[in-house]
Structures are given as C-alpha cells and as structure tokens.
Amino acid sequence: MANKNFSSLPGFRDFKPRDCAIRNYLFDAWRSVATRYGFIEYEVPMLEPTELYMKKTGDELPTQLFRFEDQGKRDVTLRPEITASLARIVSDVQRDYPKPMKWFEIGQCFRYEKPQAGRTREFIQFNADIIGEAGAGADAELIALSIDTMLELGFTGADFVIRASDRASWLQFCEGRGITDAGAFLQIIDKWERDPSEARVKKLAEYDLTEEEVTAFIENTDNASDEFKQIEADLTARGLGEYIELDLTIVRGLAYYTGTVFEIFDKAKSMRAIAGGGRYDDLIKVISNGSADLPCTGFAMGDVVIRNFIEETPHALMQLEAWLQRQTPCEVYVIVADEDQRLGALKTVAELRNKGTRVGYTMSKLKMQKQFQKAEQSGARYAIVVGNEYPELTLRNLETRGEEKIHPNSDMLAIMQTRLSGDDGPIIC
C-alpha cells in the first residue's frame, strides 16, 4: 500500500487518535500546573516576520528556519520558538497588565532539522514566563513550576533532577581572571560535559587556565550565587528541595540568558536534557528597540522528548495508560433492537448527551449482535436497548453482562447517571 501521496512530510507527524490523546494528556498536565501557579494563557502567530528572529538570535538559528517569501514579498518564518513573539507582544501591551505578568503558551514550533529520535521538524512547546520581576523569587517560582510539571506527569525524584546555575558565578570568575570575552568563554563551559578532555584543555589554554583549575571552581559549592542559594531555600520551603542541585556547567548555549539558568535532566541518561529555562533580562529591550524594558525569566518544554521519557518510565507510563483508558469514545451505547423504534432510540441518545454523557449508536440498520459488537468497540460500559417495548428500556452492563429493565415512568437519565458515576455497583438482573 506504499504510496507517496500517503506520506506526511519528513519530520512532520500525524496525530492518530491515540497520539492525539497523549498530546491532550500533556496539554492537560501543562495547563493544570500553569493555572494552579496563577499563569494565564496567550498565543502568538505561527508565522512571523523573519526580522523578529534575526533580532533575537545569534548566527546559529537562521539556517534551521522554515523561512520563505510570501505572496506579498514579505520575508516570513514559521516560528522556531515563542520567546521572540512573546517579547514583541509584551512590548506592545505591557501597560495594560499589572506586573509581574505570569504568562504561558502551548503550541507548535518548526525547525528545519534532520529528523531523528527526539527531533522532529514540527513540535509542540509549553512555555511559561514571568515578566517584570527581577528577583530570584521569580526564578524559584518558575523552577517550582517545572518540577511540579514533572510530578504531575507521574515522575519522581528517582527519574529526574533540575540542574541549576547562575551565569553570575561565571561572570565573577571571568572578572577575577581578567577574561573580557565572557560570552565566548561560556561556550567552553556549555560544552564542558560533551567535549573530550583534550578539547577542553586546548580551549582553556587560550585563557591561561588549566582543566583542574576550572574543575575546582565547578566543584566548589561556595561558588553558587546568592540567587541560587535563595532559590534553593525557596524550593525547600515548598517541599521541592530534593529536586534541585547546583551544577555550574549548566550555562545554556543561547546568548540571551543573563542570570539563573536550569535544565531538567533524565537521571538514567544523565546527558539528556528534558527541558530548561533561565533569566533573560535584556530581550524585551532589544526587541522593542528600547521602548520597553522588563526583566524576564522563562521555561520551555517540548512534547517529543517528554513523551519519549514517559514511555521509557514505567510508573509515568502506567499513569498515562490509566488516563487513556478513561478516554473511551463512548460511555453508553444505544442499541436499536427494532428499526421501527429508531426515532425513540434517537430521543434517548439526545437526552443522554444533553446530560453530558458520551453516547454512541448505530446510524443505519444493523443486526443486534453487530450493534453489541460496536458497543463494545466503543468502550461503552452500558448498552441501552430500545425495541418494541419502547418507552420501556433494557439496560445492559457490558462488563458483567447483567441486565435490568427501566420502566417508562422511572427516571432513565437519573439511573444512568448513578450507574456511570458509581463504582460499577451491582445491577439488578
């Protein structure tokens, strides 16, 4: 059946119902945690002027963009990330909102990358940002949110850890050693765990530094900034202290971070970052050409890596599977036993749905046995049989196969509600 017309583009995903349900599970978890934290949701366009990203980023991103000229000859780009658009909209509307603004977003982003495990060309990001609060209290709130997101998804302290740092520690280090191009130096630290020792030694030599000297700095917890210590105390007070550790090798690659930075790591594969964030106090000023200036701290998590991580983690996967099992298409299936009672069956379908019940039925004539088969495929727990005794109905529990008659003058809707909300209580046969 292979047919090239059947394929989506490389790196793009079809969300079949199970995939879409898993996506919705992530959406629910993200929204649930963000709203408990008092964040409000926003959204920005999928397509933006390319100039917006040029302004924000260094020289790495532009080759990975879905960039093109539209019919109006505009240089446009499918959004590779949300923060630049957030900075644009915040610059524009911030006067209308009390500070700090706690805003979150969930939506697709696009990067022209080589498709591989954990990397797609279209992915979904959860973004949470606190705008207009310079203190470490905001970074702590954001890290707490990232931890609670992991806990919400069923992960435990055995699965993940937040490694956090503060660029301030390194700026102080650079200042003490007369290093003037701190930005370039931070790139060495960013690759610290990935570079082989020889590469590190060679790079450090240019700064008259030895590997031992820098390792000693990294390993000395006294080099944590005051902000880090405040974040640690804050998280401990919330009962989340166990999930964070100092790691001065975390500086995050992007040039725009200015202070606290953090990443969530998979403990089993310690090189794998699940998500991350940090403080970026200068971006709004840059994007707004100086017309607005607000300190920011933000966090982002993508759907691809976190879904893989859930599927590799038995207890997180079990929680997901239990959730999926509750998402059956139908709770109740109405069986049309006699075709001439179809209109009565439709009345019953409508009444049940009006009460909020998920109801299926067979839309054209079909043998009873086939209808029961469809009822079971739909995941319904109960079948209601409408036949020539109508308005009397037969209620069948599809798990126990128990049956009861519902008499015309009893309240079918109330009975159904009780059955569905109860713990599968016994059916009177």
Next chain:
Amino acid sequence: MANKNFSSLPGFRDFKPRDCAIRNYLFDAWRSVATRYGFIEYEVPMLEPTELYMKKTGDELPTQLFRFEDQGKRDVTLRPEITASLARIVSDVQRDYPKPMKWFEIGQCFRYEKPQAGRTREFIQFNADIIGEAGAGADAELIALSIDTMLELGFTGADFVIRASDRASWLQFCEGRGITDAGAFLQIIDKWERDPSEARVKKLAEYDLTEEEVTAFIENTDNASDEFKQIEADLTARGLGEYIELDLTIVRGLAYYTGTVFEIFDKAKSMRAIAGGGRYDDLIKVISNGSADLPCTGFAMGDVVIRNFIEETPHALMQLEAWLQRQTPCEVYVIVADEDQRLGALKTVAELRNKGTRVGYTMSKLKMQKQFQKAEQSGARYAIVVGNEYPELTLRNLETRGEEKIHPNSDMLAIMQTRLSGDDGPIIC
C-alpha cells in the same frame, strides 16, 4: 510607540490573555459537544506537500495558498483546510479502526486572503467527520452535532437556522432536462441568492431554462430528496427539528460534495453563513489513488465568524462573559506580612496548589497594602495572611472584607476548599 517590529504579519493575530480565553471557550464547547457525540480527536501536520491539495481541489484554491519551497526543495503548503489531510491519514490507517469512524480536529489553517472583517490569514477550524457510513443517518448525526454546537455556545433558534439540501435533487433536475454538465449548472445555483436577477436569467438561458421554472423547482418542497426527509425526521426525534429547513439553493461551491449539504445561517444577516458541511463520498478514493474507498460526511466551523457572531448576540455574549469571569488567574492570594515568614508563606502556597487551587503571591518584598492590591488584581476571592503569628493564618474574604483566624491545629486546606466551593458563605469575623 508605533514600531514596525512590534507588528505581527497582516491577517495574523496575537491572542492576548482575553482573546486566548475566548479561544479556549470555543475549544471547550467544540470538544465538549464532539465528545458527547462519541467523536475522537486527531491532528494533522500544519505543513503538507502541495500535491495533496492539488489533488483535492479544483482551480480556485491554489492562488490563495501559503505555498513555498522548503530547504529540501519540496513544494510545501501551510494547510488551508483539514479534509485533504484527513483523507490522507484515513486512507493510511482505516484498517485499524472499526467503522464508522467519528473523528474531530481543532487547529489552525492558513489562507492568503485579503484581510478584512471575518477573514484572517490564520484561523482556527473545528472539523468533525463521519467516515464509512453512507446513509443519511450519518448526515443527521453531523447536523445534530452542528446544532448542538450552536446551542452549547448559547445561541437559540431565534439566532440561527440550518439550511440543508441534497445535490441529488439537482442531479435529478438536470437529468430530467437533459443537462449533462451538472457541475457547471450547480455553480449557477450556488450563486442564486448573490447574483442579480439579470445574471441568473442570462446564465439559465444557456440551458433553455427560465428563472421562473427554476424558482418553482426551488420552492417546491416535494423536491426534497428522501435523504433530506429522513434527516428531518431524525432531527425531530432528537428535539432539534425546529433548527433545520430545506433550502435547495444551498449546494456549496466546492466540487467535491456528492450529496447532502448544509450551512448554518445567521438569521439576522441571512446572507451570512456561520459554518457548513456536507457529504463527500469520493474524496478518499481520489486521495488514495483508489486504494481506499469510504463514504464521508463532514462539518467545519471557523473561530473568526463564530466569535463575531457571539459578540453580536447579547445572550450568547452574556454566557461567554460569565465564563470569562470564572477564569481569574487566582482564587487565593497569599500575603507575606513579615518578610521573615516568606518560607512559611511558600509552604502555604505549595500546599494550596497541591490541592488544585489557583494561588498567587508576591515574589519579592512588598508593602502589605501593595500586596492586597495585587491580590485584588489577580481576581482572588480570598487572601491568606502569613506573618509573625505563623503557623496561625488570617483568612480575608476580598469581597466582603470579612476576616477569620485559622489556628495552627485546624485544617487550613479543608477550610479553604469549603470556602471556595461554597456560595460565599459567611466568614466568622
């Protein structure tokens, strides 16, 4: 403050928090109705091979596409609609699902149109389709879903009506009059209400028909197809008969419809279609090059027109506003009365959030009065004051200004839950 960098592209929208909440209100309504009807959700890529749309459509659409060449020299297009992708995915996976498949989707689409009232270049569509069911029962189910979507949004029979028809009526008409190019003839009917009389007369003359003759056919309800009559009886049994009427001038422009077609009309502006749908039994065969062949019927509604319609309809708007008022960022705000009790306050914040409450607090030192101001801005109904009496807490109702003390050995979380779920019961001062 005008600055070209601040703008999104023409026809693209920023969803500030209020706009995003209204979007979510639509999403909730669409999902709620679709799941009650036993539909399951799917999603398809934002970007597809252009060939997919070429295959589906006639010659109208291609000029309105966001079409470009990606870095891999592929001819790609930002999806202008969902049905072509649905046909692709269904062709591919239909063997894994019992029929009929009832699937729905919610997501962005893109068309390069001239931005104007009700028309944007990026819009959100709700799509519901029934695949693998040829009978009129499926069309009735879909029209019922479209009616219940309108009712869910607070509209009444005074606001909207479904005008439905069946292309079969016209195919019979054409056959009876020896018209062989029924497709071209249907274009005349499609423009019936928009064309001036002279234009109609001129076009009909080519078929040796008079305006009176065709008008008589349109006005004769005997020309309703058997399918239409079945749909009407079906909807009437559900209590939805009042919302549908026969209108033979509804044929819908697109070439791919094959049977029942319908549109939701605004009764106040009767020329304005709010949403629509119809049967398209050939599309899957076309898209799959014949490897799959399933009858389909589908419905789509966009977010722009329906939002405008809500905002123009007082009772629907009132329902929206009431919903928006319940979406405050916070339910409870924790006030740090003494900065040295901040960690105790954070503990309280965390405990409340763990119970599912939306909680805010001030992330850095601030005067009490300013904190209460922030509490009120956040929409919180209660403030909890943590100070030097900690772990004793003061609970203040922000509406009544009533206060009560919560003693250390009482269950603060239970008290808070009761307060928030109750009808603002009196607070003991």
